[in-house]
Amino acid sequence: MPTAVAAAPDFARMKRELAELVAIRSENPPGREIEAALYVRDRLAPLGFEIALDEYKPGRVNIEAKLVNGPGPVFALNTHMDVVPAGGGWSSDPFVLRESDGKLYGRGACDCKGPLAAMLEAMRMLASERATWSGTLLAVFVADEEIASEGAKLYASRKPKIDFTVVGEPTSNTVYSAHKGSLRPLVRVLGVPAHSGSPHLGENAILHAGELLGLVAEQHERDVRHRTHPLVGGASLTVTRIYGGHADNVLPGACEMLLDRRLVPGEDEAAVKADIAAMLALAHERFGLRAEIVEWKPTTGGATETAPDRPIVLASLATCRAHGIAEPGPFGFQGACDLVHFRSTGAEGVVIGPGTLSVAHKADEFVPVDEFEMSSLIYRDIAKAMLTG
Numbered sequence: 001m002p003t004a005v006a007a008a009p010d011f012a013r014m015k016r017e018l019a020e021l022v023a024i025r026s027e028n029p030p031g032r033e034i035e036a037a038l039y040v041r042d043r044l045a046p047l048g049f050e051i052a053l054d055e056y057k058p059g060r061v062n063i064e065a066k067l068v069n070g071p072g073p074v075f076a077l078n079t080h081m082d083v084v085p086a087g088g089g090w091s092s093d094p095f096v097l098r099e100s101d102g103k104l105y106g107r108g109a110c111d112c113k114g115p116l117a118a119m120l121e122a123m124r125m126l127a128s129e130r131a132t133w134s135g136t137l138l139a140v141f142v143a144d145e146e147i148a149s150e151g152a153k154l155y156a157s158r159k160p161k162i163d164f165t166v167v168g169e170p171t172s173n174t175v176y177s178a179h180k181g182s183l184r185p186l187v188r189v190l191g192v193p194a195h196s197g198s199p200h201l202g203e204n205a206i207l208h209a210g211e212l213l214g215l216v217a218e219q220h221e222r223d224v225r226h227r228t229h230p231l232v233g234g235a236s237l238t239v240t241r242i243y244g245g246h247a248d249n250v251l252p253g254a255c256e257m258l259l260d261r262r263l264v265p266g267e268d269e270a271a272v273k274a275d276i277a278a279m280l281a282l283a284h285e286r287f288g289l290r291a292e293i294v295e296w297k298p299t300t301g302g303a304t305e306t307a308p309d310r311p312i313v314l315a316s317l318a319t320c321r322a323h324g325i326a327e328p329g330p331f332g333f334q335g336a337c338d339l340v341h342f343r344s345t346g347a348e349g350v351v352i353g354p355g356t357l358s359v360a361h362k363a364d365e366f367v368p369v370d371e372f373e374m375s376s377l378i379y380r381d382i383a384k385a386m387l388t389g
Contacts, residue, residue, distance in 0.1 A: 081141050160345055179232060187259060355372075
């Protein structure tokens with residue numbers, strides 16, 4: 001390909017656009033990502049990107065921006081447009097970006113409007129230097145990652161052709177190539193109601209639930225925590241919510257508990273569901289306990305990994321090193337993100353972005369200015385490395 005001078009990012013514009021994105025109230029619930037999607041459309045359409053908006057529920061929107069530039073692979077930059085509710089405890093208005101001591105503060109500053117603004121700048125640079133790459137460039141910005149990843153699941157269900165993807169999440173600009181997944185069954189333990197003055201006439205569902213709690217802890221210690229992965233650590237099984245009883249003087253006839261099962265790459269969701277069913281069967285055998293799974297609560301999704309020797313991982317590590325990241329990884333997320341859904345389409349991918357998860361979802365969320373600016377260059381250069389024609 002002909003030699004060309006690389007385009008430079010406009011850092012002032014990046015800050016301005018991050019401020020405008022933070023000001024868009026896309027708290028989830030209810031989400032309403034449509035305003036952010038239209039904001040993206042208005043910035044990428046004039047650059048020649050083909051825009052597709054998918055409003056799958058009122059106000060809930062995915063946006064895809066496509067730039068076809070000759071033969072070659074399909075490379076996607078992805079992140080999400082929703083943010084968690086602002087909550088209290090902020091030192092300033094969470095929807096007005098504030099710069100102080102080298103940090104940019106605001107809801108979504110690192111999760112994930114910082115990565116989104118950096119990706120917009122990377123798309124601009126790539127659009128302006130088309131002589132240096134060949135293939136198809138996508139920006140895929142989705143809804144609802146913070147609750148159930150409805151947007152990414154819907155997008156992936158349509159089986160788009162994507163060879164490589166970089167998912168924007170706060171990683172301090174290091175490379176994460178694996179993440180955990182989650183399943184959350186709501187289990188109802190059954191009893192027999194009776195007057196609390198005559199408990200022998202009934203069965204106390206809360207006491208039975210206590211027996212199940214012990215079995216959950218036993219299963220975690222004996223089996224689940226020993227299922228490990230070198231990047232994300234061990235799987236887990238625990239209880240995060242419990243509800244029971246409806247009156248002060250009535251033996252409870254039911255008690256519900258929400259189990260949280262974290263999966264590691266390589267675990268099969270169907271097999272894990274079977275394990276949980278077997279645990280309930282064991283509880284019946286051991287304690288006479290009657291229990292049922294009422295529903296599987298929505299989660300972000302399953303676990304996944306892109307093997308460390310794959311081209312997208314190697315190119316991402318090399319790019320991060322070239323931009324001064326001394327220990328770029330690869331690492332693994334303890335939580336989940338939308339990489340698993342892009343992997344389900346056949347794409348290989350990694351997770352990279354400015355900021356750290358340790359401040360995401362909290363008051364005074366921030367992204368360091370230097371990481372924010374650098375991430376636009378990292379996104380650009382990984383795309384160029386993969387779009388070789």
